[in-house]
Amino acid sequence: MENRKPTDILLVEDNADHAALTMRTLRDGNVLNQIFWVKDGQEAVDFLEHRGQYGGPVPPPRPGLILLDIRLPKLDGHEVLRHIKSTQAFRAIPVVMLTTSERDDEITACYEAGANSYVSKPVKFTEFVETIKSLKVYWVMVNHLPDPTLSRPSGAVEPARS
Secondary structure (H helix, E strand, O other), X not given: OXXXXXXXXXXXXXXXXXXXXXXXXXXXXXXXXXXXXXXXXXXXXXXXXXXXXXXXXXXXXXXXXXXXXXXXXXXXXXXXXXXXXXOOOOOOOOEEEEEOOOOHHHHHHHHHOOOOEEEEOOOOHHHHHHHHHHHHHHHHHHOOOOOOOOOOOOOOOOOOOO
8 A cells, every 4th residue: 555645744742752652653654744743732723824933934834634632732622623624724634633532522522623533542552553553544545635735715615415
């Protein structure tokens, strides 16, 4: 199975150990995608909106996939998810909630807010690595992601559903 067209991945994770392990596991699995790591919810919004440290002359690329933790400083994952899904330019970006929470109310809230997937991070190291490998296989190698450089202009009509 080959890596599909590489798309940039935004990892929103405040735990440096989880972030390092996630990025290492993806890279060890021959993921050619560039991975950007931000440490809190406000930084994620700034990255997407090209504000603050991300607002320079060469802004970061728009990610094609977002891996989003729930328990984050400044803005939590629920707030970041709502921002992404309520902003026309970001709405089509798939968001995978990657969190330690297994609470039914949080799972439901994330899906209702537009999450594309909800994955619980296992506590055991080997299970965590296997979970990240599974994410890589599906989201990077199997699934077709939308082209992050294309977005419908505001006011565009939704396609008819059959």
